[in-house]
Amino acid sequence: MREEVENLIREGIGTVAPSPALLARAEGARRRSRSRRLAALSSAATVAAVACVFAFLPQRSQADEALRRTFQAWSQTAGIYYRLDTRVDDRAAHLSREQWFASDRDLSRTAREPQVWWDVTPSEVRLVVPSLRIIQVSRADATGTFEKSRSDAYGFLKSRLVDDLGPGGKRKLIRHEKNLNVDRSPAFALTFESAASPHVEGTTTYRMVVDERTNLPTSLTSHYHGRVIGGRMARFEDRYTFAYHRPMPDVYGSVAKGFETIEMERASARLLSLPEEQTPFGRIKWAGRGPQRSLLVVQEGAPPSRVVWKGTTWVFTRTRHKIDGSFSYSQPPDTSGWGMAVFTPLSVSDRVFKDLPFAVEASPKPYPRPVLEAMAAAYLAFVVDYASASVRYEEIRKLGDLALARADLEQTIREGLPGDIGLDFFRSKLRELGSSSR
């Protein structure tokens, strides 16, 4: 049996091989690591290029290739990171900065030396823009990420939890567990309770575990109605990323700050009135009635992607497609509401974006408005496309046109680029990309 166990393990594990898709990803990573970065480009201009992709390359495969190359050129841009992860699930919602950045060392550089990491494969699109806080929305809660330096992480979190007087309600310390042993390290835990929010029934409790040796928090779990709704902390060199949850209306309150208020009712009414019809993403169907009504985008041979109206927000869920054609829902089975809502700068367009159910959160020092607008256009185009969401393809095209048409964006492009390089440069580049990708 001794030999037998060894042979069994050798045959059982030794024959495991990465899937062709994974090998392709690895090859892509290798290729990218070898390639020299292209010349620095203005972020706004590059986003305009993304918009061009949709304007000039109507076919999905061409657009993919062009986007792939465009983002390759989008390195060394003006302080913009963009994060977009269509693998929308619990894990994605809590991806730490470490995990984002571990994916590509280029991203571990500081914000002063910004890089954009991109990866466009059929199953994932990831970009990082730390300047924009991207909010993941679960059934009744929202998740955001923020960062603090190592030295003040603990105080920050404590004040955040104990002293936060925001719309989510005041938190109070209800339990202090001492002499814990977590991962063989001495630790203690603090449990806080959040008073009922005016918008959400019940209370939310947070349990923060703190490593006694460093006096720094190592994890935070929150419970709502007895259910773990997540919360997680990860260390990245001298920084912490802390995923947290807040009641949805709370988020909207902060999201709207500094920007126009999103017209959710109008946006929702518009989405709710979408007819059942065939779209480039699949057939739109409706399921259920009333506040839990679901909009499904049904693709042939795949389970439907869902857009569920939760009364206060839309929750997008999608499926994870595997290389062998099978699929799995990416959210944990007990939290069917986990998903993603897309938030982009609200100021993007009075004409178009107010009609869409997306909100915005930007950094305290936002980029120039045209840049944000262009980013949002590209972002939305991506998300809507890849998440098979509810917005029609024509609207994506419209966004591309919109981004191109905006005079202030063009002005930014002209001002932000050296020499005479302007929008025409990107148009011509994209035409080249389009022709070479055919």
Add this chain to the structure above:
Amino acid sequence: MSQGFDARTPEGFAVLYRYCRSILPVAEDAEDAAMEALQAILATPRILQGRRDPMRYAIGIARRKVFAKLRASRSAGWTAEPSDDPQPSLLVQVALWRLSVEHREVLCLRFALGLSASETGELMGRTPAAIDSLVQRAKAAFREVYGDIEEKEPCVKK
């Protein structure tokens, strides 16, 4: 075993993936961990140059990614079930995933990847003697689980 190892080649990457897959029951997690490890290596290509044991070092990188995933799944409050990709249907893998993480890991490192007791010990932070003991315990646990599966769940095919 380590000599000539290059994580950047498909063969080297397969070793990383094999390690990740043997520890992480969810295929997507294993893929992500292997990719993250590869990208960490690619980002600093000299990291493995001149090393006596590049394979052990590369697996060490993958190990950190794997354990980050494990911690993440625990702190997120749910434990993912093994997904339904075709590879895990192997009886051996099903049995392995029912073992503790350290048993899984030591069996994988020693027998699937062929590391020596001292190399395994360096990775896992134990002495070679402790690794030998751990291997014995892991084998015993594996035998028990394996026999149990064979007996109670004959539907799990090799």
